[in-house]
Amino acid sequence: MYIKMWTTIFILFFVCLRVNAFFDWNLHELQGPMNNQTFLTPKNILKVTPLLAAEKNWKKARKEAKVKPFAGKVKSFAGFFTVNEGYESNMYFWYFLSEKATKKAPVILWLHGGPGQSSMMGLFEESGPYVIVNGQAVLRETSWTKYYNVLYIDNPIGAGFSYTKQSEGYSKTIDEAVDNLYEALRQFFKMFPEYKKNPFYVVGQSYGGKYIPVLANLIHEKNSENSTKINLKGMMIGCGCLDPVHQIAFADYLYEFGIIDRKGRTDVKSYETRSKNLLEAGYPLLAIAPLGLIGLKMVNAGFKYPLDIDNPHIDLSSYDEVEAFVTSDDVRKEIHVGNAEFHDKKMVLWYFKSDLLNSVSAELSKTLKLGYKVLMYAGQHDLVIPHEQTDKVIEHLEWDGAKKLVHSQPQPWYVDKELAGFSKSYANLQQVFVRKANHMIVRSQQKWMLDLLKKFISG
Structure with missing residues (x-):
């Protein structure tokens, strides 16, 4: 039961954070390195x-x-x-x-x-x-x-x-x-x-x-x-x-800039509390999952990358x-x-x-x-x-x-x-x-x- 719950939360986190530039990764990407890991010896490099x-x-x-x-x-x-x-x-x-x-x-x-x-x-x-x-x-x-x-x-x-x-x-x-x-x-x-x-x-x-x-x-x-x-x-x-544990604080900032409404602020604060509680309980991996829900709020507000509040579609080319x-x-x-x-x-x-x-x-x-x-x-x-x-x-x-x-x-x-x-x-x-x-x-x-x-x- 615990493993099933843990897996569900883990998948949710990766899906939510797929578009988050800070954690730009998903479940498929994380499985890939372990399942298909190869080690090649580079040629023509300079080792000093x-x-x-x-x-x-x-x-x-x-x-x-x-x-x-x-x-x-x-x-x-x-x-x-x-x-x-x-x-x-x-x-x-x-x-x-x-x-x-x-x-x-x-x-x-x-x-x-x-x-x-x-x-x-x-x-x-x-x-x-x-x-x-x-x-x-x-x-x-x-x-x-x-x-x-x-x-x-x-x-x-x-x-x-x-x-x-x-x-x-x-x-x-x-x-x-x-x-x-x-x-x-x-x-x-x-x-x-x-x-x-x-x-x-x-x-x-x-x-x-x-x-x-x-x-x-x-x-x-x-x-x-x-x-x-x-x-x-x-x-x-x-x-x-x-x-x-002290930096997980997005709700008021997002609300002040109109990215979320009052209900959204309440939701984000609840996600922050969950994440902090998991961190303080010694579950850093599980603590990431609620942050994915905060990231989803930003995505729904039109942010492709949450890097610049004035530029939801900032050019990273x-x-x-x-x-x-x-x-x-x-x-x-x-x-x-x-x-x-x-x-x-x-x-x-x-x-x-x-x-x-x-x-x-x-x-x-x-x-x-x-x-x-x-x-x-x-x-x-x-x-x-x-x-x-x-x-x-x-x-x-x-x-x-x-x-x-x-x-x-x-x-x-x-x-x-x-x-x-x-x-x-x-x-x-x-x-x-x-x-x-x-x-x-x-x-x-x-x-x-x-x-x-x-x-x-x-x-």
């Missing part, structure tokens, strides 16, 4: 790990990993770090040097969401030096690489070009994913030893934000154990999926253009991926399914207590993680400054005399509300977000 094994061989690794610019004089390196030899797990990276060419420029690690979406989307759609126009890479005016060294990693294993040869190589929890990520960073700084002392920041959005405090705490722990240290200074988390570009024969050769498969996020979702709604609030609280700078930003038009959900994350932090930040007065934030949003801060935590921004905040407000990044790092 063997080159780094020999002492001082990082020069050869860099020579092999160098990428010819697609436009301008962009200097970059790409390849694969082997993070688990037993499972033959490899993480793909693409690293861009600061165009200012200053030796002390901070290093930024970008982590995309999904979970399981390639960080190549962040590179080409949001913050990297290139943007795809008519199938060609052209220079982006608001690129972060103008001022900073930026590292993009396809995280976790199974995202983008990152791959494994065994099912055990896929991460099932945030901790497992972060262990692989740290190993990739360890090798990165071995490959680029001159950047070890540079300020290091981690930036991520949506589910990508969930890795950040866990990674920060692991870096802190490893720094106390190892002679080689990563000079972590801070992190930026955009529309982060951090503390679901540029993501397909990015995939077409990085998987074209000529580009594959230049970025050293050979014939490696460019994965969608189905496999990652399958293995992460029990961890999707777990909280990292305790980890974020610890990061703040350790004194690292943290900036949490949210978009005005985001339907996936509405801005008030960031408020709720902060309210429930086990950190002394949380209440003081909540009750502090927001200050206007201007970029070239234009109101970009509102900001408030206390101690080492800053919270920013970004006007006219959807779920892909950097993508929708590139100029403003570059300004915010520069102020955060210099402040």
